[in-house]
Amino acid sequence: MKSELNDLAAFAVVATERSFTRAAARLGVTQSALSHTIRNLERRLELQLLARTTKSVAPTSAGAALLKSLSPALEQIDRALNEVRTARDRPTGRLRLAVSKSAALSVLLPKLPAFAAAYPEVVLDVSTCTGQVDLVGGGFDAGIQLEEFIQKDMIAARVTPELRLAAVASPGYFAARSLPLNPRDLSAHNCIGLRLPGGPYRWEFEKGGVPVTITVTGPLVVDDTSLVIQGALTGLGIGLAYEDQVAGYIDQGKLVRVLEDWSPSFPGFFIYYPGRRHQSAALSALIRALRVT
Amino acid sequence: MKSELNDLAAFAVVATERSFTRAAARLGVTQSALSHTIRNLERRLELQLLARTTKSVAPTSAGAALLKSLSPALEQIDRALNEVRTARDRPTGRLRLAVSKSAALSVLLPKLPAFAAAYPEVVLDVSTCTGQVDLVGGGFDAGIQLEEFIQKDMIAARVTPELRLAAVASPGYFAARSLPLNPRDLSAHNCIGLRLPGGPYRWEFEKGGVPVTITVTGPLVVDDTSLVIQGALTGLGIGLAYEDQVAGYIDQGKLVRVLEDWSPSFPGFFIYYPGRRHQSAALSALIRALRVT
DNA sequence: TAGGACCCATGAGCTGGTTTCATGAAGAGC
DNA sequence: GCTCTTCATGAAACCAGCTCATGGGTCCTA
Numbered sequence: 001m002k003s004e005l006n007d008l009a010a011f012a013v014v015a016t017e018r019s020f021t022r023a024a025a026r027l028g029v030t031q032s033a034l035s036h037t038i039r040n041l042e043r044r045l046e047l048q049l050l051a052r053t054t055k056s057v058a059p060t061s062a063g064a065a066l067l068k069s070l071s072p073a074l075e076q077i078d079r080a081l082n083e084v085r086t087a088r089d090r091p092t093g094r095l096r097l098a099v100s101k102s103a104a105l106s107v108l109l110p111k112l113p114a115f116a117a118a119y120p121e122v123v124l125d126v127s128t129c130t131g132q133v134d135l136v137g138g139g140f141d142a143g144i145q146l147e148e149f150i151q152k153d154m155i156a157a158r159v160t161p162e163l164r165l166a167a168v169a170s171p172g173y174f175a176a177r178s179l180p181l182n183p184r185d186l187s188a189h190n191c192i193g194l195r196l197p198g199g200p201y202r203w204e205f206e207k208g209g210v211p212v213t214i215t216v217t218g219p220l221v222v223d224d225t226s227l228v229i230q231g232a233l234t235g236l237g238i239g240l241a242y243e244d245q246v247a248g249y250i251d252q253g254k255l256v257r258v259l260e261d262w263s264p265s266f267p268g269f270f271i272y273y274p275g276r277r278h279q280s281a282a283l284s285a286l287i288r289a290l291r292v293t
Numbered sequence: 294m295k296s297e298l299n300d301l302a303a304f305a306v307v308a309t310e311r312s313f314t315r316a317a318a319r320l321g322v323t324q325s326a327l328s329h330t331i332r333n334l335e336r337r338l339e340l341q342l343l344a345r346t347t348k349s350v351a352p353t354s355a356g357a358a359l360l361k362s363l364s365p366a367l368e369q370i371d372r373a374l375n376e377v378r379t380a381r382d383r384p385t386g387r388l389r390l391a392v393s394k395s396a397a398l399s400v401l402l403p404k405l406p407a408f409a410a411a412y413p414e415v416v417l418d419v420s421t422c423t424g425q426v427d428l429v430g431g432g433f434d435a436g437i438q439l440e441e442f443i444q445k446d447m448i449a450a451r452v453t454p455e456l457r458l459a460a461v462a463s464p465g466y467f468a469a470r471s472l473p474l475n476p477r478d479l480s481a482h483n484c485i486g487l488r489l490p491g492g493p494y495r496w497e498f499e500k501g502g503v504p505v506t507i508t509v510t511g512p513l514v515v516d517d518t519s520l521v522i523q524g525a526l527t528g529l530g531i532g533l534a535y536e537d538q539v540a541g542y543i544d545q546g547k548l549v550r551v552l553e554d555w556s557p558s559f560p561g562f563f564i565y566y567p568g569r570r571h572q573s574a575a576l577s578a579l580i581r582a583l584r585v586t
Numbered sequence: 587t588a589g590g591a592c593c594c595a596t597g598a599g600c601t602g603g604t605t606t607c608a609t610g611a612a613g614a615g616c
Numbered sequence: 617g618c619t620c621t622t623c624a625t626g627a628a629a630c631c632a633g634c635t636c637a638t639g640g641g642t643c644c645t646a
Contacts, residue, residue: 005298056430069373080362137349
């Protein structure tokens with residue numbers, strides 16, 4: 001790590017100030033310290049950068065040439081640091097998010113208009129992802145997923161209350177069939193399957209603390225929950241979807257809910273991110289906007 | 294001098310390598326040291342720059358933005374450093390010289406063709422100066438002057454052997470006048486005066502260890518020794534010039550030398566520069582090319 | 587699934603570089 | 617001539633940064 005960057009910065013100040021004393025004051029160190037620093041720098045470079053007599057200090061040709069390329073670079077770094085500091089203090093810049101499709105629809109979109117209005121300088125760069133994502137490896141700042149898909153050692157904040165799944169089908173589908181009263185009855189039904197990255201989703205139910213897992217069959221398997229709902233609406237069979245996504249259809253009578261007493265609740269969606277310390281203002285703002293206690 | 298430039302450089306390496314271990318190897322330090330460094334940097338900036346899990350490291354959005362402005366600046370600094378190192382090892386670049394007119398003519402010019410051929414990458418930026426010059430204050434790398442005009446605490450190297458002055462006039466001038474045999478005889482002659490920055494030059498002679506200083510008068514006073522010679526050639530009177538500058542005219546019979554036994558020798562010209570350590574290759578080359586033992 | 591390889595984090599402790607202090611030399615100004 | 621300012625230098629103190637040792641965690645493999 002033995003880099004001479006700090007010494008170069010010191011040199012730049014001395015060269016522009018043309019005085020060790022003034023430069024030392026600007027840098028907040030002793031003149032003596034600066035003298036040693038420059039001396040060491042010159043010793044390591046084996047080249048004199050500053051010519052000095054008792055009455056004046058000026059860069060040599062070599063020093064002047066160095067300063068010419070050095071100072072714009074140092075200024076650029078200074079600008080970059082200031083930008084970073086504003087990113088810390090004022091919500092600005094891009095946030096890369098890994099979000100499940102469902103969460104994008106039910107969590108993010110509803111709150112986006114207010115968020116965008118409040119923080120016009122923030123750009124949300126959303127990638128829809130299914131299953132577990134390597135947040136850091138993918139270069140994401142945060143993710144919104146079901147709790148079970150959240151990687152270890154992440155900080156998570158709840159963004160939905162507990163959720164429940166609802167098994168639904170169209171009234172037309174049930175016209176010729178009996179309603180299932182027990183999850184095991186589903187084996188006699190057409191069920192719309194959901195494919196997860198790890199394989200087909202096995203439907204999970206629970207009643208009185210007794211969990212039941214069912215492998216379902218049917219005419220359609222998809223990898224997107226909104227397609228499940230569409231399939232149910234068209235009468236293909238029974239689909240499993242988030243309660244609040246189908247509540248409207250149930251109210252309108254377009255879907256019929258079954259096995260409600262068997263549907264367990266589960267923790268719902270969380271926004272999560274690596275590292276608790278020092279988030280950018282943009283990320284903090286997003287978490288504040290989305291989180292529910 | 295508490296600058297975080299070194300830490301920023303370390304951050305840049307980690308961010309591009311996307312690994313603390315590899316970055317540490319590249320920087321020649323322990324992975325542990327890097328971890329501490331980045332941690333401190335983030336603490337001081339109060340902003341997380343690198344997201345890390347046990348299996349991957351990647352810049353956060355803020356870190357990526359910082360890196361984007363940082364890396365070109367760091368590369369530029371690196372290039373600048375390399376240029377400086379070549380300036381040390383290979384004669385390159387500009388040398389700013391403060392040279393008296395006479396020295397430029399009699400010392401520099403004769404050796405310039407060979408020097409320029411040997412070191413095509415060196416540019417000599419010559420300012421002709423009379424009298425004592427503030428080398429450092431003027432931003433010069435070196436000067437060539439008479440010994441008496443060289444500032445204190447300078448390193449000096451002889452570039453001419455001892456010089457002598459010659460009092461000369463045209464044969465036509467002496468046709469109607471008697472030759473001076475003693476400096477005091479000059480008061481009866483037309484003498485071409487030389488004006489130095491500090492006032493008129495009072496002609497100095499010496500014989501047998503006895504110095505004599507004469508204030509001369511005449512129809513012409515100039516501030517440039519080549520004009521003195523021109524004046525003498527046109528028969529205006531007696532001029533004082535460096536022996537070797539008028540030797541040719543004397544051989545050709547265009548000038549006549551007088552008071553030769555009274556003309557003292559003096560140390561001649563020196564190239565001088567501030568600071569003995571770590572000269573640039575260009576300056577070393579120039580000194581080597583000019584110096585005489 | 588147990589073990590090994592690898593990676594990052596953390597705390598303690600030490601080391602060496604950086605800073606300060608004190609002093610000296612040299613010029614500028616009054 | 618005296619004082620003030622500036623830069624250089626050596627010695628000593630201090631502290632930042634490094635290393636060492638260790639721990640937790642993931643991934644790969646047998």
